[in-house]
Amino acid sequence: xxxxxGQQPPQGEFGAPYGPPPEQTPAAPGEGTAQPAGPYGAPxxxxxxGQPAPGYGQPPQPAPGYGxxxQPAPGYGxxxxxxxxGQPAQGYGYPAQQPQQPAxxxxxxxxxxxxxxxxxxxxxxxxxxxxxxxAGGGIWYAVGGDDRGGKPxxxxxxxxxxxxxxxxxxxxxxxxxxxxxxxxxxxxxAVNAKRKPGEAKMLWLQEGGVDLPEGGEDVYGPxxxxxxxxxxxxxxxxxxxxxxxxxxxxxRLTTNACAAPSQPTADGKxxxxxxxxxxxxSECDALQMIDLRTGKAGWHKSYVRKxxxxxLSDLRMAINGDTVTVGRTSRTDAFRVSxxxxxxxxxxxxxxxxxxxxxxxxxAAASCQTAADDHKEQLIQKMDPxxxxxLWSYKVKKGWEVAQIYSADPxxxxxxxxxxxxxxxxxxxxxxxxxxSGGPGNYAVRCDxxxxxxxxxxxxxxxxxxxxxxxxxxxxxxxxKTGDGNKVAAFDLATGKPRWTVSSPADRSLTxxxxxxGRLLMYLAPAKNKGGGIASIPSTGGKWQMVMxxxxxxxxxxxxxxxxxxxYAGGRTILGQTRISGISGDDEIWMRSMVAxxx
Numbered sequence: 023x024x025x026x027x028g029q030q031p032p033q034g035e036f037g038a039p040y041g042p043p044p045e046q047t048p049a050a051p052g053e054g055t056a057q058p059a060g061p062y063g064a065p066x067x068x069x070x071x072g073q074p075a076p077g078y079g080q081p082p083q084p085a086p087g088y089g090x091x092x093q094p095a096p097g098y099g100x101x102x103x104x105x106x107x108g109q110p111a112q113g114y115g116y117p118a119q120q121p122q123q124p125a126x127x128x129x130x131x132x133x134x135x136x137x138x139x140x141x142x143x144x145x146x147x148x149x150x151x152x153x154x155x156x157a158g159g160g161i162w163y164a165v166g167g168d169d170r171g172g173k174p175x176x177x178x179x180x181x182x183x184x185x186x187x188x189x190x191x192x193x194x195x196x197x198x199x200x201x202x203x204x205x206x207x208x209x210x211x212a213v214n215a216k217r218k219p220g221e222a223k224m225l226w227l228q229e230g231g232v233d234l235p236e237g238g239e240d241v242y243g244p245x246x247x248x249x250x251x252x253x254x255x256x257x258x259x260x261x262x263x264x265x266x267x268x269x270x271x272x273x274r275l276t277t278n279a280c281a282a283p284s285q286p287t288a289d290g291k292x293x294x295x296x297x298x299x300x301x302x303x304s305e306c307d308a309l310q311m312i313d314l315r316t317g318k319a320g321w322h323k324s325y326v327r328k329x330x331x332x333x334l335s336d337l338r339m340a341i342n343g344d345t346v347t348v349g350r351t352s353r354t355d356a357f358r359v360s361x362x363x364x365x366x367x368x369x370x371x372x373x374x375x376x377x378x379x380x381x382x383x384x385x386a387a388a389s390c391q392t393a394a395d396d397h398k399e400q401l402i403q404k405m406d407p408x409x410x411x412x413l414w415s416y417k418v419k420k421g422w423e424v425a426q427i428y429s430a431d432p433x434x435x436x437x438x439x440x441x442x443x444x445x446x447x448x449x450x451x452x453x454x455x456x457x458x459s460g461g462p463g464n465y466a467v468r469c470d471x472x473x474x475x476x477x478x479x480x481x482x483x484x485x486x487x488x489x490x491x492x493x494x495x496x497x498x499x500x501x502x503k504t505g506d507g508n509k510v511a512a513f514d515l516a517t518g519k520p521r522w523t524v525s526s527p528a529d530r531s532l533t534x535x536x537x538x539x540g541r542l543l544m545y546l547a548p549a550k551n552k553g554g555g556i557a558s559i560p561s562t563g564g565k566w567q568m569v570m571x572x573x574x575x576x577x578x579x580x581x582x583x584x585x586x587x588x589x590y591a592g593g594r595t596i597l598g599q600t601r602i603s604g605i606s607g608d609d610e611i612w613m614r615s616m617v618a619x620x621x
Contacts, residue, residue, distance in 0.1 A: 203612065205229075206267075209579065216575035221553065224576045225594065225618040226267025230602045232256055234610045238603020240474040242282045244589055244596055244616060247290035247314040251596055253616065254279055254294065261317050264594065267618060271317030280306035281337040283346060284482035285380040287359050290315040293346040295337050295477070298324055306337055306477070309348070311359060321362035325355050338377030338479050342384040345407035349377035349480075351389060356410060366410035373401055379427040379481035387424035387435075387480060388415075400424050402435055404452060414452030426469055427480045429488035432515060436467075447493070447515050456518035458493065461511040466498035473585055473600040484588065487534040487542065491515055492561055494534040494542055500525075510534055510544060512563065522563030530554075535590055537561060543569070545588045545595075548577040555619075556590050570595060572619045582614040594620035 204212060206227040213224045234256060243253035250261045250270055257275040262268060281295025293311045297304040307327050311320035325348065338349040345365060347356045354375040356365040368374060375386040384407040390399040400423055402416040418424065418437060425438040432455075433448040445458040467485040470478035485496040493513045500507035508531040512521040526532040526546070533545040541558040544566065548554035553572035559565070572580060572595065586597040596618045604610040 213573055213576040213579070217573045221571050221573040222555075222595075222619045222621055224573055224579070225265065225620050226262075227579060227614065227618075228262065228267060228616040230255075230599075230610045230613045230615045232258060232602075232611065233608060234602060234604075238601060238610055240601050241599055241615065242279075242474070244587060244598040245286050245292065245314060246589060246591055246596070247286060250315060251616075251618075252314045253598060254282065255602060259294070259312060259317070261314065262616075264592070264596075264618070265620075267616075273312065273317045273319060275310065276300075277304070277308070279310075281339045281348070281477040283339045283341040283380050284479055285341055286314055287341055287344060291320070291359050292341070293339070293357070293359055295339055295348065296322075309346070309357065309362070311362065323357075323362055328352075337477050339477075340378035340380040340384075340479065340481065342378060342381065342407035345384075347375075347378045347386075347407070349375060349386075351376050352391070354378070354386070356407065365408055369410050369412075373399075375403065375405065377427075377480040378405075378407075379430040380479075381430045381481070383431040385427055385430040385433055387427065398423060402433065402448065402452070404433075416448060416452045416454075424480070426467075426483055428467070428483060428486045429493070430481070432488060432490060434486075434488050434493055434515070445493075447518065456515060458513050458518045461495075461513065461520040462497055462509050462523050464498040465495050465511075466508070467495060468585065475601075484585070485533050487536050488515070489537040489561060492521060492537075494537075496531070496533050499531070501528075506530070506549075508532060510542075510559075512542075512561070524559060524563070524566055532557065532566075533588065535588060543590055545590070548572065548580040550581075551577055553577045554580050554595075556595055570619065576617070576619075579614055579617055583617065592620075594618055 203209070206229055210224045210227050217223065232255060239256045241253055241255045243251075245252045246264060249264050251264045252259065252261045254260075257278045259273045259275065259279075261270040261272070263270055275294075275296055277297040277300055279294045279296050283292060286292040291311060291313050293309050295306050296308045296310045297306055298308045305327060308322065308324040310322050312318070313320060327350070336350075340347050340349070341359065344359050345356050346359050347354050352374060353368045354377070355367050357363065358365055372392075373388045373390040375388045378384055378386045384405045386403045386405050388401040388403050390401070392399055399420065400418045402418060402424060404413040405411065406413060422437045422439055422444070424435060425443065426436040428434040428436055428445070432450065433452075435446045435448070437444045437446055447455040447457065449455045467483050469483040473484070487494045491514065493515055495511055495513070497509045497511065499505045500509070507526055507528045509523050509525050510532050511523045513519065514521050524532070527549075529549040530552070531547045533547070535543045535545055535556075537543070540561050542561055544557045544559065546555045546557050546568070551574055553574045553576055555568055555572045556570040557566045558569050559567070570593075580597065583597050583599050585600050587600060589596045589598070596616065599613070599615045602610050602613055602615060604613060
């Protein structure tokens with residue numbers, strides 16, 4: 023087995039000055055008009071964007087049991103550097119040395135707080151804003167070898183039609199359970215029998231159900247499509263009834279999944295990145311469309327990965343309308359989801375998008391190949407996802423790189439330097455709007471880079487949300503020794519200044535999810551003998567209130583899901599594990615993988 027990925031964001035102050043604006047320069051052909059990088063030449067604002075404010079400069083001591091933070095992750099605009107995650111690791115499909123293992127998570131019975139730091143190496147230091155990305159980002163999987171090569175037979179124009187996936191009646195291996203725990207149905211019934219007045223039901227509980235290779239595997243999803251909730255792991259994609267958790271369909275892929283967008287299309291289709299073959303050194307250069315409503319496989323084709331930058335780059339997938347994009351450092355390829363038609367590939371000019379955010383508005387990050395050949399000059403662009411035409415382009419200040427796209431509409435972008443982070447807000451036309459500053463500090467947004475091993479998308483972060491006027495972000499623990507308690511801060515997008523802050527209970531944490539009807543919805547994490555739940559607060563601030571209380575009797579099952587994906591829709595909370603691995607033996611088969619609560 024292996025522990026969850028331990029790469030952490032750059033450590034240091036949050037929101038250092040983004041720097042003076044460069045002279046406005048026109049974009050390269052096909053890139054639209056480049057906007058200046060914003061009014062950063064003025065004197066630094068008080069607090070985190072000028073000199074390091076109290077609480078931003080000095081990191082606290084690591085919490086017991088979590089170890090020291092790992093080294094900063096490689097940037098999104100260039101290949102990984104040598105190190106535990108810079109070279110392909112044994113267990114993830116390459117015969118290289120084992121990655122450095124992060125600190126061991128606390129075992130059952132040890133002190134466990136209600137925060138999200140339990141069981142991970144993610145100690146948030148100072149006012150660091152975790153730059154990484156939520157549900158089902160790009161993922162690499164370990165595979166067994168065969169006698170086929172790993173190179174594509176053809177490029178995207180013709181595709182390489184591999185044998186399609188075949189349905190699997192049940193992905194669960196029937197093995198004897200030895201840990202004494204109740205099975206999922208019996209556990210849910212036992213929890214509901216102890217339910218107190220005002221508490222929601224545990225609707226269903228799922229286990230990992232798959233015997234995984236040594237080292238475990240990442241999980242992506244859950245995606246809710248109609249009355250079906252879907253997750254994908256290893257070489258299996260599975261749909262369950264959203265109300266009862268019963269198996270609706272299971273699709274076994276012929277090769278392992280290795281990347282995925284965070285969202286499906288409006289009609290419930292998704293395109294997974296899959297390995298070209300089952301060979302251990304097979305590249306992630308093939309695509310498989312799946313209808314998540316029925317579990318039926320659609321088109322399958324491969325595309326070409328050329329050159330050093332492309333070959334070393336993680337994939338960043340996104341869906342915008344009926345377009346799926348596969349971004350790498352040197353280019354992005356776009357395909358029509360409905361039929362697999364190639365829409366565009368490498369665009370004119372030396373600046374190419376390397377990743378999009380899924381959603382109705384196609385916002386991309388682009389890097390430019392310079393004389394130094396480092397792809398560190400970057401742009402934020404709005405594009406037509408069908409043609410690749412650039413509608414506007416914002417030039418990022420030299421020395422800064424795009425870390426995450428927290429929101430595409432409105433555009434809220436995390437930028438990074440090796441020891442600094444800034445959050446930039448743009449107008450709908452791509453001009454500068456504001457830069458976040460101030461607030462309680464110690465911000466702790468967690469994205470794919472914190473949650474999965476490889477193939478991290480630019481969107482899909484846990485702990486951040488936005489509406490038209492306000493951006494919401496959670497902090498790390500108030501008590502860094504126990505990992506307990508935190509705050510949620512709201513920022514005015516027009517000015518970048520804090521609007522309000524709300525605190526969680528001392529032994530738990532709050533995580534912003536999304537806004538609805540003028541209110542921010544938040545996930546309240548469980549604590550010992552205390553169930554989690556969904557809370558809300560007016561977008562203008564005030565006192566938060568509970569919308570749904572999860573049963574206290576199910577707190578242990580809820581807490582077993584470390585750093586879960588959190589979906590609240592249709593009056594139901596669905597929590598999905600981000601990585602499945604065991605301590606020994608067949609633990610991963612019985613590990614809790616998803617749980618749902620509702621009325």
